[in-house]
Amino acid sequence: MLAVAEVNYIRYEVNQKGESYASVSRKTGIDARTVKKYANQEDFEVKKPQCRKAPVMDPVKPILDEWLNEDSKKKRKYRRTAKRLFQQLVEDHDFKGSERSVRQYVSKRKKELKTMVDQAALPLESIPGTAQVDFGTAPFVYQSESMELPYLVMSFPFSNTFYFQVFPSENAECLLEGLQRMFHHMGGVPRTIRFDNFRPAVKKILGKGERKLTDVFERFVGHYGFHYEFCNPGKGNEKGHVEAMVKYVRNNFLLPECHIEDLDQFNETLWQKAEDDRDRSHYKKDAPIDTLYQEDCAQWLLLPEKSFDCVRYEVVKADKYGFITVDKKQYSSSPRFAGDKLTVAITYNSVIVLNEQHEAVVHHSRLYGVRRKSMVWQPYLDLLSRRPRAIKYTSIYDHFPEEWTRYLKACTEDEQKEALRLLGTLLKNDDFTLLNQALNDVSAQGHPSVDQIKHRFYSLVNNQEDYSTYTPQMSLPDMPDITRGLEHYDALYAKEGVEHE
Template sequence: MINVSTLSKLRRLVLRQDVSVREASRRLGISRNTATKWLKDGQMTEPRYPQRVSGPSILDPYKEQLSQWLKADSHRSKRDRRGIKAMFEALRAQGYSGSRGPVYTFAQRWQQEQGNAARGAGFIPLSFELGEAFQFDWSCEYLFIGGLRRRLEVAHTKLAASRAFCLVAYYSQAHEMLFDAHARAFALFGGVPRRGIYDNMKTAVDKVGQGKQRSVNARFEAMTGHYLFEPEFCNRAAGWEKGVVEKNVQDRRKDIWREASERRWGSLGEFNDWLQQACVKAWAEMSHPEWTQLTVADVWQDERVRLMPNPRAFDGYVEQPVRVSATSLIHFQRNRYSVPCEWIHAVVSLRAYADGLLVVGPDGRQVRLARSFERDQTLYDWMHYIALIERKPGGLRNGAPFKTMPEPLQELQRQLLRHSGGDRVMAQVLMGVSLHGLEAVLVAVELALQSGRVSAEHVLNVLSRLQEQRMPEPPVATRLTLNTPPLANLQRYDALRSLPLHEASPESDHA
């Protein structure tokens, strides 16, 4: 058979270079009869051959099954898809006795046909008024933070009219992250649009009904009521309904994320500060797709005055009750956190925020904790165990929480525990933290260590003297005024000494 490229070369050799048909066919490696046949046609036409009709194949009884496997596999993620080799082995288990060649050929042809098929019925271009709506979506990205390659869940919030956008990175897509992303975006935009367009994410929709019926999450509904915007959810598999933010996910990977991936970040907070500045900088550099003479920042200035006022940030926490263990720890998302030992065995309220935890005890006292997104971590605050160590000072010697004390306190502990009863002396020093504060105790401990006298009495004495210097007695407020100010006259006491005892002290008889 001859193809278009060979036919083109044949025509140039014979018709333009006057090469004989015999020589041209020899050079091109084709039959002289085939060359003569195609040269009889005066026009250059693409060679077409009748489709070869093959007989029945040994694969025919299994083609329907193989097509179903390929179709189901196409809806899975690339990581979960089975290879053609695995399908071939599965067919052999069902009785297929042929070679793998027909299986590979059929699978490749099926995949090629699916790739050439129309993927949808098309999309309708959308248009929004200034201040009318924003669109929200999540994306998954990877960066080096704290020396490790971390997976980040990035919240994309984009104004549908001006195309101004805000990106915030988190370690998960939990409710508290969703609330914090809205608060940051509205603060950056300078207001709140009248509508918010979402897909059917689990943090907003508890159940998807028919048509536009949705069972909305109660906390998400509370957030929309706080900011006064109306939520709107897309139809199933209709991502084009929020195509503005869908395109933003792809576009930002070409500029902002490319630049971010070339750097190393110390913490997530540091990266989010840079990310917000990068968003604002991109507004000033990007042309608006509808008004090409204007930048996104220019159109945002016009849209900003049409947004609803931005109230104070929504108190976006997720609350749950937890019980304090006998070791004064609470469990939250595969991590353990210490709380004041006065709450042991009590049920406390745990409020999870995007950047921390707030624990409310049964007495109404609140304690803020740093949140960890690692797993199987135990985070201690040694000050939570001071009241317990007063009753059990022996726990100081190997107590895990006290390994996180400041270095001056650890040095004092090492010196005191060399002597008998040193644990009780150290417990007295730590009790001073509750009375005078950590900073004052650290100063007193450092002075005691410098003097070489490490005892609780010395530390507490230094602490009391420091407190006297820092806290002068306030003057007594009174309405009385003195006509004659008092004088320091010691001669009056000498006069009393010369009087008889019963005259100098009339009440001495009753003493």
């Protein structure tokens, strides 16, 4: 194609000066036929490229586009090959074209989709299927105590929607537990999630926008497959949508102080509150928020088959009493582990002591706030059964139900040994439910023996008939009242008004 200046010269020489085509051809070195063409050309508009019709491929291109979009939400190993897509077209749509045509189209579309992703420079607010995450704090009355608790908010800027959950801390286990709950409640995973530089997620901020992630967060990202972004240090406005939503959630759902006894039960009620809030129009787009949220949903990644185990493992050393320390809080293990190294599994709400076979030995509720020590007495009961007099120097009665405290105080030393051994055998995870019932049932006729309690306990375990006490048919003589326990021993060594040495 000739340059514009050459075309203008040809048209001037031929049309204005009357030169022949041959003469202009000799002057310019351009073929005479080309000179004639441009001298007489009238239409100089850019010709639109012609789109060749493909009667066989055109009807199935939208189908292939939909399949490729579906596969883009899955892990790479689960995506269909071009060959498999061709087979599906033949099987399901009676496709008559060639496999080569399908391969060429699929290859071209994959490159186009990749280019679109690589060149995307739109803010998250404009892209369906993206999210922002941040913590906020609000006042609560939790288990009758006034305190501030953090709540995790995941907002969806495109649709202006959100979900939120309340936790006892902003640690890694709470962050991942909250994200996972939201993913599974939503039934999908946002393609891109923007975070602040959370300590639970970011171990170190590197140059050029890079981050060194914590191990557990890196594994979490790998498990769910989303793309993460972090704000620049001190640039919280880069996640301005979720910051505004944190304030919106507090003002509309968490004030005045919510009264909570069971945090998990309270969190279950929050899903519906967030979903009911979608019954309004978007403040800018003049469209129902719920409709926009469905566009978010359509772009989410698929959930993996298994959920992520939001647990952190630590190896800690027990002290001489068998206590371990996790996050500056003390938890009991067992006297037999005194001085040993133990593996501990830590979740957002539990601390589980494991033995060498990685079996759970002791299960604690994780401590937050001012409380610093958690004691599970079952592993210590066998030791106490051999030293029952030491029981008064422990706080064991503070951990026992009232009926067991009364019973043990009324026991002789030998009975205390047997009762503590029984509790050490039957008590599981500090659950006294059946043991309390067994003790109450057999106490109706007075102070029971350990064997009676044991027999009644196993009757309850095996769902036998309600316990009925045995009433003797013979008449018995009246017996004098007796005083049980150890407190009356002093009376054996002293008479009224006489002191003993």
